[in-house]
Structures are given as structure tokens and as C-alpha cells.
Amino acid sequence: MSGPEPGLGVDASEEARAGRSEMLRNNVPYIAIVLVVLLFTIVSGDRFLSVRNWTFIAQQTPVLLLLAYAQLIVVTTGSIDISVGSSLGFSMYMAVLGMVWLGPAGIVCGILAATLIGFVNGSIFSLLKISSFVTTLAMLIIVRALLNIISDGGSIYVTEQAATGTYVDSVAAPWLLALGRFPNILIFALVVTALMWVFYEKTLFGQQLKALGGSERVLSLFGVSVTWFKIQVFVAAGFMVGLASLISLGRSGAGTPRAGEQFELDAIAAVALGGTPLTGGHGSVLRTVVGALTLTVVANGLTIAGVDPSWSRVARGVLLIIAIAISLNRRRIGVVK
Amino acid sequence: MSENGGALLQVEEVSKSFGGVQALRSGSFELSRGEIIAIVGANGAGKSTLIKIVAGVFRPDSGRMLVRGEPVAPRDHNVGHMRHLGIEVVYQDLAIVPNMNAPYNLFLGRIPKRFGIFVDEHAMRRKTRAILEDLKVTTVQSLREPISAMSGGQQQSVAIGRAIAWGREIVILDEPTAALGPTETGEVERLMHEIRDRGTAVILISHNLEQVFRLADRILVVHHGLTTPAFPRSGVTSEQLVRAITLGEQVA
Amino acid sequence: MKRAIILLGLLVMLTGVAVTAQDMVEPRMDLVIADLGQPETNPWVINRHRFERCVAESLGVTLDEFDDENSEEKHVSQAESIIARQPDGLIFNPLTSPAGIQVARLLEENAIPGVAVGRLVVSNYDTDYEGEHFIAQVTQNNDTWGQAIGQATVDAGHKKVAMIWNQKGVTSAEEIWNGVLSVLEMHEDIELIAEAWDRLNRENGILYAEQFIARFQPGEIDAIIVLGAVAGLGSQFAVEQAGRDDISIITTDIDEQVAQFISEGKLGFSIGGHWMVGGFGLIQLYDYLHGFPVENTQPLFSLIPVDASNIDTYAEGLLQGCILNDEQVKNLSRVHNPDADLPGFIDEFSKNWEEFVTADMMEEEMEEEESEGDG
Numbered sequence: 023m024s025g026p027e028p029g030l031g032v033d034a035s036e037e038a039r040a041g042r043s044e045m046l047r048n049n050v051p052y053i054a055i056v057l058v059v060l061l062f063t064i065v066s067g068d069r070f071l072s073v074r075n076w077t078f079i080a081q082q083t084p085v086l087l088l089l090a091y092a093q094l095i096v097v098t099t100g101s102i103d104i105s106v107g108s109s110l111g112f113s114m115y116m117a118v119l120g121m122v123w124l125g126p127a128g129i130v131c132g133i134l135a136a137t138l139i140g141f142v143n144g145s146i147f148s149l150l151k152i153s154s155f156v157t158t159l160a161m162l163i164i165v166r167a168l169l170n171i172i173s174d175g176g177s178i179y180v181t182e183q184a185a186t187g188t189y190v191d192s193v194a195a196p197w198l199l200a201l202g203r204f205p206n207i208l209i210f211a212l213v214v215t216a217l218m219w220v221f222y223e224k225t226l227f228g229q230q231l232k233a234l235g236g237s238e239r240v241l242s243l244f245g246v247s248v249t250w251f252k253i254q255v256f257v258a259a260g261f262m263v264g265l266a267s268l269i270s271l272g273r274s275g276a277g278t279p280r281a282g283e284q285f286e287l288d289a290i291a292a293v294a295l296g297g298t299p300l301t302g303g304h305g306s307v308l309r310t311v312v313g314a315l316t317l318t319v320v321a322n323g324l325t326i327a328g329v330d331p332s333w334s335r336v337a338r339g340v341l342l343i344i345a346i347a348i349s350l351n352r353r354r355i356g357v358v359k
Numbered sequence: 360m361s362e363n364g365g366a367l368l369q370v371e372e373v374s375k376s377f378g379g380v381q382a383l384r385s386g387s388f389e390l391s392r393g394e395i396i397a398i399v400g401a402n403g404a405g406k407s408t409l410i411k412i413v414a415g416v417f418r419p420d421s422g423r424m425l426v427r428g429e430p431v432a433p434r435d436h437n438v439g440h441m442r443h444l445g446i447e448v449v450y451q452d453l454a455i456v457p458n459m460n461a462p463y464n465l466f467l468g469r470i471p472k473r474f475g476i477f478v479d480e481h482a483m484r485r486k487t488r489a490i491l492e493d494l495k496v497t498t499v500q501s502l503r504e505p506i507s508a509m510s511g512g513q514q515q516s517v518a519i520g521r522a523i524a525w526g527r528e529i530v531i532l533d534e535p536t537a538a539l540g541p542t543e544t545g546e547v548e549r550l551m552h553e554i555r556d557r558g559t560a561v562i563l564i565s566h567n568l569e570q571v572f573r574l575a576d577r578i579l580v581v582h583h584g585l586t587t588p589a590f591p592r593s594g595v596t597s598e599q600l601v602r603a604i605t606l607g608e609q610v611a
Numbered sequence: 612m613k614r615a616i617i618l619l620g621l622l623v624m625l626t627g628v629a630v631t632a633q634d635m636v637e638p639r640m641d642l643v644i645a646d647l648g649q650p651e652t653n654p655w656v657i658n659r660h661r662f663e664r665c666v667a668e669s670l671g672v673t674l675d676e677f678d679d680e681n682s683e684e685k686h687v688s689q690a691e692s693i694i695a696r697q698p699d700g701l702i703f704n705p706l707t708s709p710a711g712i713q714v715a716r717l718l719e720e721n722a723i724p725g726v727a728v729g730r731l732v733v734s735n736y737d738t739d740y741e742g743e744h745f746i747a748q749v750t751q752n753n754d755t756w757g758q759a760i761g762q763a764t765v766d767a768g769h770k771k772v773a774m775i776w777n778q779k780g781v782t783s784a785e786e787i788w789n790g791v792l793s794v795l796e797m798h799e800d801i802e803l804i805a806e807a808w809d810r811l812n813r814e815n816g817i818l819y820a821e822q823f824i825a826r827f828q829p830g831e832i833d834a835i836i837v838l839g840a841v842a843g844l845g846s847q848f849a850v851e852q853a854g855r856d857d858i859s860i861i862t863t864d865i866d867e868q869v870a871q872f873i874s875e876g877k878l879g880f881s882i883g884g885h886w887m888v889g890g891f892g893l894i895q896l897y898d899y900l901h902g903f904p905v906e907n908t909q910p911l912f913s914l915i916p917v918d919a920s921n922i923d924t925y926a927e928g929l930l931q932g933c934i935l936n937d938e939q940v941k942n943l944s945r946v947h948n949p950d951a952d953l954p955g956f957i958d959e960f961s962k963n964w965e966e967f968v969t970a971d972m973m974e975e976e977m978e979e980e981e982s983e984g985d986g
Contacts, residue, residue, distance in 0.1 A: 066696075069696055075692075078691035082691065175785065177707070177708065270684075274710075274713060275713060275716075276709035278683060278707060278709045280707055281684070282684070284682050321689075322691075326695055328696070331650065331676070331678040332650070
């Protein structure tokens with residue numbers, strides 16, 4: 023606030039105005055998605071609004087959404103995890119490899135792998151006190167390299183029926199492919215969303231995430247074991263990446279050395295579009311859903327409208343800045359890091 | 360132990376250094392039930408380090424601490440254990456988590472749970488309302504809003520309320536009224552008497568010597584990392600106290 | 612002699628056998644074809660787009676281009692969004708085989724015909740693929756591509772060679788390298804002294820070349836084979852900066868810069884022309900949309916080796932992208948020419964491009980003279 027100190031009378035209307043802008047800020051993600059849908063409806067009409075297209079959107083959003091949840095867990099504490107893309111690719115490969123080794127139950131190898139990566143991330147970050155950005159940057163590189171080593175550049179396919187020699191490496195799992203399609207993939211995402219909402223809003227763990235993002239110092243002053251908790255945060259995020267790897271595997275039908283590349287950026291963008299400050303302390307599951315959906319719908323809508331791909335990326339970048347510029351609460355956030 | 364059988368807290372020659380810097384060379388004092396002791400000293404004299412050792416934030420490099428006559432084992436010397444023993448602190452900056460609501464801040468580190476994982480928000484809000492009413496804070500609009508939306512006085516009430524609610528044995532107040540006006544200061548001082556009257560000991564850190572004379576039963580001076588033996592308020596003049604703080608002179 | 616006959620056949624085919632109206636299908640002018648590939652960050656993609664646009668214009672097809680930001684997931688998502696646009700057909704350059712398989716599945720589920728170009732979706736279409744809407748994959752011959760690079764290395768007399776290749780996992784890249792090895796291994800005196808498998812960009816081209824320069828003294832290394840001109844030009848830059856004219860760079864893809872360096876002797880060898888697969892795939896799709904069955908589901912384009920001896924011809928004839936005029940394009944389509952033989956042309960062109968280009972240029976000159984004469 024600038025200018026002279028407002029008097030008492032001014033204060034009231036000032037408060038009211040602050041209340042209104044607060045309301046606008048909180049609702050920016052919802053307003054954004056409505057505007058985006060309206061815009062593309064006007065531009066592309068039937069093709070954009072078709073059942074087929076929304077079926078595609080329903081298939082495209084879940085993997086991004088679950089990765090965004092993983093990111094939300096970490097970002098709420100004021101840290102960041104840029105290894106989720108590599109972790110996703112690695113876990114998908116471990117899941118399908120597990121199925122080759124152990125049959126359908128082997129798919130848990132994917133969840134275990136992602137959770138383990140989360141544990142390593144959290145341990146390095148918390149015990150060695152290396153910033154989460156640097157830690158997960160290193161893991162982004164290492165995990166991708168491990169995937170290249172384990173896969174030796176090859177892919178393992180998930181097929182409808184037992185392979186007849188077409189692919190060297192494949193495993194028959196029609197149920198998994200079905201999980202990767204509409205409506206199953208959407209149902210899976212909705213169930214995870216419900217659980218995530220309860221976890222984030224109602225459990226002590228979820229509260230602690232926000233508190234850690236608010237003031238780590240105060241938590242340790244009051245006897246909360248911050249060191250162990252920070253490890254748990256990354257483990258929880260890793261588990262969420264593991265869930266994402268299952269539906270991603272069902273959707274893409276193969277564990278490949280390139281799966282998940284650059285996905286970390288979309289996950290961060292989805293969280294940011296949902297109005298969650300990367301400085302931590304606040305966040306919302308529902309607005310993250312809207313953020314992920316907006317990101318998907320904009321990419322989809324621009325393609326349907328036939329916008330040149332490079333300009334499409336410019337448009338998405340600009341949207342991100344505008345949305346965050348409006349939704350950022352500058353009164354609450356003293357320093358932008 | 361026999362000579363100090365009644366002491367609630369005994370701090371014996373504790374020291375602490377940080378990376379070669381001796382923050383506290385030797386600190387010793389005792390505290391009895393229902394007593395208010397004031398710790399005074401210049402900035403950087405070691406007051407803060409001393410109370411953080413008592414609160415369990417720092418583990419002393421040497422010396423020991425006894426609560427109700429029981430020595431605190433070094434491995435138990437942490438905040439969780441001290442809070443378990445009934446020692447609470449109101450920090451100068453209040454130590455609240457600004458983005459969380461008042462109930463969360465009140466229950467920090469002691470959140471009531473249901474089914475082992477869920478936060479019992481209902482119970483927290485109910486108890487918070489009761490505590491704030493006790494403290495005569497009635498203007499709080501919503502207990503769901505982040506505490507940063509509250510006024511400074513209300514935030515202070517939550518911080519003090521937290522210490523009173525959990526501090527059965529000892530409440531440590533670090534400059535509790537430095538940022539307050541006369542009315543609120545009076546309110547805080549009234550609360551300190553109330554705490555003392557229920558048998559809880561109070562450690563008060565203050566630069567306000569008038570306040571120290573008004574409240575403390577005994578006064579402890581920390582100078583250059585050393586404590587002088589605590590003396591009763593009645594036996595000292597403010598000139599003597601100032602000399603003790605600035606020059607480290609013993610008070611006869 | 613045989614070459615001359617083939618050439619004659621080519622010329623006759625291209626310069627227009629008169630086609631009678633009753634044989635022809637009415638050409639549709641309302642077709643919208645979508646193209647999904649990678650961002651325009653290397654000469655291959657740029658050249659493929661240029662040639663494909665030319666072909667689209669000649670056939671009266673609307674071509675909409677999209678890219679996948681080099682991500683498997685986005686490749687599939689983009690394909691879905693494109694299908695929601697309801698184009699008449701799709702040309703796609705699969706980022707990887709797994710991504711390509713997903714696109715093929717989408718084509719089948721939504722009954723939209725599509726042709727893969729540049730990279731294989733399945734290794735053998737006729738034996739490995741069962742659907743009907745993913746109709747063909749037009750790619751280059753990776754074996755002969757690699758062999759040509761290997762042969763160029765042998766011919767240039769290099770004995771100690773290093774290489775910089777795409778990170779593992781790209782089938783085409785590994786096939787090409789196997790082609791190179793098949794030739795090098797026949798010559799016992801040629802030694803492969805270092806390998807680098809990584810992302811192919813200019814920075815890595817520079818980085819690994821510098822590492823090789825530091826590691827090997829003059830006489831310990833003769834040449835570096837670099838896949839792709841973007842990295843290749845980076846390596847060339849590093850070698851030139853270090854003043855190591857003992858090291859020759861052998862690369863692939865030809866753009867204006869590569870052509871310039873080859874003619875100046877700064878680059879030893881490159882190989883290209885495989886960007887034409889996009890345009891050829893479009894013609895196949897165009898014919899299919901007019902009811903013509905696919906004749907060859909997996910035509911292979913052999914690449915054109917270029918060194919100082921033929922760079923001028925290549926640069927004049929093929930660099931600008933629009934190497935066929937309207938009439939020549941139409942003559943490759945069965946819609947416009949019942950005798951069109953696209954697979955044959957793909958095959959013949961790569962063997963006879965030089966003669967074709969020279970003849971074509973000569974003919975243009977003749978036409979110009981004629982028109983001047985008329986005036």
C-alpha cells in the first residue's frame with residue numbers, strides 16, 4: 023500500500039475493496055476456465071464441444087492432474103520437485119517390467135519405484151540440506167539416465183493379447199489398457215482426487231504441509247520433527263507419481279525411455295494456474311484440478327483452432343503469466359523467490 | 360538435591376556455543392512454583408540462548424538441567440520433551456504460523472486427531488473459542504481465517520493463550536509487551552499474575568525495568584554469557600540493576 | 612545405358628503423358644490434411660515441411676501443421692486434438708514407435724486415414740499391422756543410409772573415427788548406426804575410437820567434439836561422424852575453432868549452411884533428401900482418399916550422398932524444397948495420372964536424382980529459351 027495512512031472512515035471501504043479483490047483472486051482459476059471454454063466454443067464450435075473431443079480431454083487430463091497433485095504436495099511446503107517427469111517415465115518402465123517378471127501384481131513395482139525416488143529426494147533434501155530444486159534437478163538427470171541404462175533404449179509394450187512374436191518385449195494386460203481409456207481413466211482420477219482432497223484438507227499431514235510452507239522455524243520451535251516430515255512429504259509426492267505412472271502406462275501402452283520428458287514443467291504450470299503460490303503455505307486441490315484442466319483445454323483448443331504450434335506455446339505462456347499475476351496475493355507474500 | 364528439594368527447575372552451569380562463538384558461558388538459576396523470575400541483560404548477553412536451552416530448542420554443550428528434581432537426559436533435551444514436562448514459551452515474535460488459523464496455532468505440535476490421521480477441527484475450534492474467551496478476546500471474526508488476518512493484539516492473545524493452555528509448570532515470556540500499548544500491557548501483566556496464582560512459574564525477559572520491578576519476585580542478570588546469582592527484587596535499586604546489566608557488577 | 616533408359620522413362624512420366632478425361636477421378640479440392648511432427652528445429656523438419664507444402668499446393672490440399680514439442684505424451688495428446696478437428700487425413704512423423712502405435716490406434720478408432728513418414732511405427736507393415744486406417748509408412752532406408760556414411764568414411768581414407776549419435780531408444784538412429792558399422796567392420800584398418808550417445812543439438816555437437824579434440828592428438832583421430840546437421844555443424848564449429856583441420860566431419864542432412872561448408876571443404880560429407888518422404892506420403896494419402904488402394908505400404912527412400920563433387924547440383928536442384936512443379940506432382944498421383952507409379956518414382960529418384968535434377972534444369976532452360984523465342 024502506498025500513499026498516506028488512510029483514516030478510519032477510509033479503512034472500511036478499503037477493507038471492502040480488499041475483500042472483493044480477494045474474492046476475485048480466489049476465483050481466477052474458475053473464471054479462466056470458463057473464459058477459455060467460451061472462447062474456443064466461439065472459435066471452433068462443434069468440433070471443440072463434440073463428445074469425442076471432451077472424451078479426449080478426459081483422457082488427456084488425468085496423468086497431468088496426478089502429477090500436479092504430487093507437485094502440489096511439495097509446493098505447498100515451499101519446495102519444488104522437478105524430477106516428477108523422469109520419475110514418471112522410470113516408474114512406468116518399472117511397472118511394466120514388474121509385470122513381465124511377476125504377472126499383473128508386478129505393476130506395484132511402478133508405485134514402489136516412484137515412492138523410493140521420493141524417499142531419496144526427501145532424504146537428500148532434508149538430511150543433506152540441499153535445496154529441493156537442486157536435489158530434484160540432480161534426480162531428474164540421474165533417474166532418466168537409470169531408465170536409459172535399464173531399458174537400453176528399448177520399450178516394453180502392453181498389449182491386448184499375448185504377443186505372437188511381433189515385439190520382442192511385451193506383456194498382455196488388456197485390463198491396464200482399459201484403465202488408460204475413457205471412462206476408466208477418468209473414474210480413477212476422480213477417486214484419487216477425492217482421496218487427495220481428504221488427505222490435503224482434512225488430515226494432520228495435509229495441515230502440516232501448509233504449516234511447513236508458512237514457517238518451518240516455528241514448527242521446529244514447537245517440537246514438530248521437521249526433518250522426518252520433509253522426507254515424508256517427498257515420499258507422499260512419489261507415491262502420487264506412482265499412481266500417475268499406472269494410468270500413464272495404460273494410456274500410452276508402453277514403458278519407454280522417453281516417457282514423461284518435460285512433464286515436470288506442465289505439472290508446475292498446472293499447480294500455478296490453480297492459483298497456488300510456489301512460495302508455499304497455501305494451495306487447493308480443486309483449483310489444481312481446474313489448473314490442469316485449463317492447461318489441457320487450452321492446448322487442445324488451440325490445436326483445434328489451427329493455431330500455429332509455436333504461437334500456441336506463446337499463448338499458453340502468456341496465459342500462465344496473466345493468471346498468476348491476477349491470482350497472486352501480494353499482501354500475503356512478502357518476498358517472491 | 361536435598362537443599363533444593365522444592366525447586367521446580369534447576370539450571371546448573373549450562374553453556375552453549377555456535378561455531379566457535381560462545382553465546383552462553385555459564386548459566387545457573389533455580390525456579391520455584393508460583394514464582395516470577397525476570398531475566399535481564401544487554402542485547403547479546405545470552406538471555407535468549409538461556410531460555411532456549413530451558414525450552415529445549417538448544418541442547419547445552421555442558422551443564423545440566425533438572426525439572427522437579429529429575430535431571431533431563433541429553434537425548435531428551437528437545438522441545439517435545441520440555442513441552443511434555445509442561446514448559447511453554449511465548450516468543451518475542453510470537454512464533455505463529457501466519458498462514459494457518461488460530462486453532463492450528465494454539466494446538467501447534469499437539470493437534471487432536473480422529474482415527475489417527477484426521478484433524479479434529481471441531482474440538483480445536485471449541486477449545487480455541489473457550490481459551491480466547493478466557494483471555495477476553497471477543498472480536499475474532501472467524502477461526503477459519505489465517506491468523507495473519509487477525510490484529511496484532513489478537514495474535515498476541517493466541518500466542519499467550521497457547522502457552523497458558525499447555526504450560527502447566529513453567530511459562531517463559533520473551534519481551535511479551537514490547538510491542539503493546541498501555542492497556543494491552545496491563546492485560547498481559549494481569550495474565551501473568553493469574554498464571555502465577557495457579558502455581559505455574561513464570562520466566563520473564565524484559566528490557567522494561569519498571570515492569571521488572573513491578574512483576575518479578577527475583578531478578579537474574581546475564582552479562583557476557585554469565586549469570587549472576589538471582590536476587591530478590593526488594594533488595595536492589597534500579598541504579599544497582601543498571602550497573603549489573605551494563606558492567607556485570609555483582610549486586611550485594 | 613540402363614540408367615539412361617530409366618532416366619528417359621522418368622522424364623516421359625514427369626513431363627506429362629497426355630491423360631484422357633474419362634480415366635480420371637474428379638479431384639477433390641476440399642481436402643484438409645493435418646501434419647503432426649516435431650518443432651522446426653532442424654533442417655530435416657524444415658525441408659520436410661517445405662516440400663510437403665509444395666505438394667499440398669500442387670494438389671489443392673489444405674495442409675495444417677502441428678508439432679508435439681518433442682514429447683511422447685504430447686504427440687498422442689496432439690493427435691487426439693487433431694482428430695477432434697476432423698481432418699480428412701493425417702500425416703505424422705512419429706516421435707518414437709510407441710507414440711506412433713498410439714496414433715495408429717487413434718486413426719483406427721476414429722476411422723481417419725493416416726500415413727506415417729520418416730520413422731517406422733512397426734518394423735514391417737504387411738506382417739505386423741492389422742488395421743485399415745493407418746494405411747502406410749513412408750520412410751527412408753536406414754540400412755543404406757548408414758552404409759553410405761560408412762562407405763564415405765572408407766572412401767575418404769579415414770582410419771580413426773569417433774562418432775556422436777542420438778541417445779539410445781530411437782530405432783531409426785540405431786538402425787543407421789548399424790548400417791555404418793556394417794561397412795566399417797569390413798575394413799580392419801578402420802578403428803572406432805570413441806562413441807557419444809546423447810541428445811542431438813548444436814551444444815552437444817560442440818561439447819563432444821571438444822572432448823574428442825582434447826582427448827586425441829593430431830594423428831590419433833581422422834574424422835567424427837555426427838548424426839544430424841544441427842549437431843554436425845556444432846562439431847564442425849568446434850573443430851574449426853580449435854584449428855584442427857586434421858579432423859573431418861561427416862554428417863547427415865543438408866541445408867544452406869551444410870552445402871556452403873561442403874563446397875568450401877569445411878565439411879567432408881553429408882547425406883540427405885530423406886525429407887521428401889513427407890510429400891510422398893501426402894500423395895499416397897491423397898490417392899487413398901480418392902479411392903485408390905495403397906500399392907506399397909512401406910516404400911523406402913534411399914538417401915542422397917553429397918560431397919564436394921556433387922554439392923552444387925544438390926544445392927541448385929534440391930535445396931529450395933519445391934523440387935517438383937505442379938504438373939510433376941500431379942503426374943505422381945493416380946487421381947491425375949492413371950499410370951502414376953509413386954513407389955517406383957521414390958525408388959528411382961534416389962538412384963537417379965543427379966540426372967533428374969540436371970535434366971530438369973536443362974529442360975527449364977530450354978523452356979525459357981522457347982518462350983523467349985516465341986516473344
